[in-house]
Amino acid sequence: MEELLIENQIEAVLFWKGEPQSIKKLAASLGKKEDEIKAGLEILKAKIADRGVELVFKPARQGHSGGDDEVMLGTSSKVSHIIERLTKEELVRDLGKAGLETISIIAYKGPISRSEIDYIRGVQSNFILRNLQIRGLVEKITNENDHRSFFYRPTFELLSFLGVSKIEDLPEYEKVKIEFEQNLKNETDQLTDITSE
Amino acid sequence: MEELLIENQIEAVLFWKGEPQSIKKLAASLGKKEDEIKAGLEILKAKIADRGVELVFKPARQGHSGGDDEVMLGTSSKVSHIIERLTKEELVRDLGKAGLETISIIAYKGPISRSEIDYIRGVQSNFILRNLQIRGLVEKITNENDHRSFFYRPTFELLSFLGVSKIEDLPEYEKVKIEFEQNLKNETDQLTDITSE
Amino acid sequence: MSDTTFQIKTEVFEGPLDLLLSLIEKRKLFINDIALARVADDYIVYLKSLEKFPIADSADFLVIASTLLLIKSRSLLPNLNLTEDEQKDIGDLERRLKIYQRIKELSVHIKNHFGKDIIFAPEPRKMIPVFSPDQTMTKKNFLTAILSVIKSLPKVENIPKAIVRKVVSLEEMITNLTRRIQSSIKLSFREFAKVGKEERVNVIISFLAMLELVKQGIVNVKQDNQFDDIEIETQQTNVPHYN
Numbered sequence: 348m349e350e351l352l353i354e355n356q357i358e359a360v361l362f363w364k365g366e367p368q369s370i371k372k373l374a375a376s377l378g379k380k381e382d383e384i385k386a387g388l389e390i391l392k393a394k395i396a397d398r399g400v401e402l403v404f405k406p407a408r409q410g411h412s413g414g415d416d417e418v419m420l421g422t423s424s425k426v427s428h429i430i431e432r433l434t435k436e437e438l439v440r441d442l443g444k445a446g447l448e449t450i451s452i453i454a455y456k457g458p459i460s461r462s463e464i465d466y467i468r469g470v471q472s473n474f475i476l477r478n479l480q481i482r483g484l485v486e487k488i489t490n491e492n493d494h495r496s497f498f499y500r501p502t503f504e505l506l507s508f509l510g511v512s513k514i515e516d517l518p519e520y521e522k523v524k525i526e527f528e529q530n531l532k533n534e535t536d537q538l539t540d541i542t543s544e
Numbered sequence: 545m546e547e548l549l550i551e552n553q554i555e556a557v558l559f560w561k562g563e564p565q566s567i568k569k570l571a572a573s574l575g576k577k578e579d580e581i582k583a584g585l586e587i588l589k590a591k592i593a594d595r596g597v598e599l600v601f602k603p604a605r606q607g608h609s610g611g612d613d614e615v616m617l618g619t620s621s622k623v624s625h626i627i628e629r630l631t632k633e634e635l636v637r638d639l640g641k642a643g644l645e646t647i648s649i650i651a652y653k654g655p656i657s658r659s660e661i662d663y664i665r666g667v668q669s670n671f672i673l674r675n676l677q678i679r680g681l682v683e684k685i686t687n688e689n690d691h692r693s694f695f696y697r698p699t700f701e702l703l704s705f706l707g708v709s710k711i712e713d714l715p716e717y718e719k720v721k722i723e724f725e726q727n728l729k730n731e732t733d734q735l736t737d738i739t740s741e
Numbered sequence: 742m743s744d745t746t747f748q749i750k751t752e753v754f755e756g757p758l759d760l761l762l763s764l765i766e767k768r769k770l771f772i773n774d775i776a777l778a779r780v781a782d783d784y785i786v787y788l789k790s791l792e793k794f795p796i797a798d799s800a801d802f803l804v805i806a807s808t809l810l811l812i813k814s815r816s817l818l819p820n821l822n823l824t825e826d827e828q829k830d831i832g833d834l835e836r837r838l839k840i841y842q843r844i845k846e847l848s849v850h851i852k853n854h855f856g857k858d859i860i861f862a863p864e865p866r867k868m869i870p871v872f873s874p875d876q877t878m879t880k881k882n883f884l885t886a887i888l889s890v891i892k893s894l895p896k897v898e899n900i901p902k903a904i905v906r907k908v909v910s911l912e913e914m915i916t917n918l919t920r921r922i923q924s925s926i927k928l929s930f931r932e933f934a935k936v937g938k939e940e941r942v943n944v945i946i947s948f949l950a951m952l953e954l955v956k957q958g959i960v961n962v963k964q965d966n967q968f969d970d971i972e973i974e975t976q977q978t979n980v981p982h983y984n
Binding site: 350351354355356357358359360362363364365376377394397398399400420422423425426429430432433436465466469470471473474477495 | 547548551552553554555556557559560561562563573574591594595596597617619620622623626627629630632674677678679680683684699701
């Protein structure tokens, strides 16, 4: 497959990250020299002048060592009123059946990993989990035993909102836990079968 | 401040969300009609044809609910190797024989019911279907004509992994569709005795 | 029909159609009833060769075996009368195999593309969380939701009833078929005697032997005397097996 022009490669990385990237980092990611990245950024800037996203440059601050020129892709300032509105809407939307289901699993079974949640629900939960995080209902914590993986648990605010001081105060907590373990035991037995498929 | 062209507004929202959006939702977000959004998407698609990002479409089908047309902005398939190096997520490429078979059926013949999948494969597919759903490669939607039954169709994740911006871009897709419709039409009439969902 | 059966023991098959298709393709045949009659023996021999044959899977395999037996019987005994349903089963099997074969071809495309040039969804966009529950966030709703989650966890269930019913009806079918073939042979004997095609009779007798193989080798059937009722041993009914 033919390779994309450098400005398009830069665009792809910046779009994918959605966060400021240093020129140095971009150069390393793309296997290019910093000067090439800078030139590519100039071309990209001109190319997207008339579009819905724009480049934002953050020069390294004078006198700060280790500071690097950074750049990010962001939405055009001309749509900031729309984005503001959408951000607010995001927070008032109904969480729906999937939301309630996911959050109840995290409440009763948390801390729990995403793959476990996916497994229990039988579908991927990445979008709904992100939504629950933005709404401040669940939070992600690092797995002490494996720093590359995460667990989800209910936030403190959610528990006080529900009026429980600790998670064990949820209705029928012990009973649910036992029932879960019994049913899920069968599940894991089956999982080994499934994955060998 | 002058307003951005609709295609640029769409791009901004898709960039900002970073998740699939339904046409309906986009229309509501931008205060436009769905047709305007669709036309805008076509322009956007043409505009970014030679860039670092691309659009992925997942259409609703007539008679299949759960079924809004949806669209997502992702990185160009031409920078796949670059993003793959950057991503921390583990990419599982192995589908297994059952998985490959089932995915092929859903990709080329979906939306399709479980009993039809069983019929074609000659074995029960409930476990592999659950497995594929947990992996996020296929999803279940409700049959609009019969709310107790379901259809399976490809997800964005599957389209992304296949590197196609729409399912019709798969090799032989149109040819196969005609084949199945013409030559093998009565196959569904034979479904009577196969286990129902 | 004199070809030796193919040794395919080492392969793992997704199901009866997978097995059948591979048998046909190994003999480089097109999918039609002649091809199906030719691979019927291979199919049965393969089933016979399996040491452990879980009943849940065997149901799927046996349904197809029964249709193959029909096709083979008909190819050997043109005067064997088939019911409308049986005719339909045969046409159906051919059609299913053709679709399956096409799907197999198409799966090569999927295999070649999957994970090769991925269109990546962007990293989750960072937003500062703002505590904003909706009205469904109550203890009561949490409990209702979690109970329904537990309830919908897949159960380790035994084989669907429809399949069990099919196994039973398959046994009946083989019994019936055996009787029908027996009487058909008696009829045919006169014809054969006239034309003197002894060879053909031998083929039919060996075919009947094969029927016995099916009965004894796969489902562990018990038959004390030749025309007694056949009892099926299905002790494993509650132990499903999934590949």
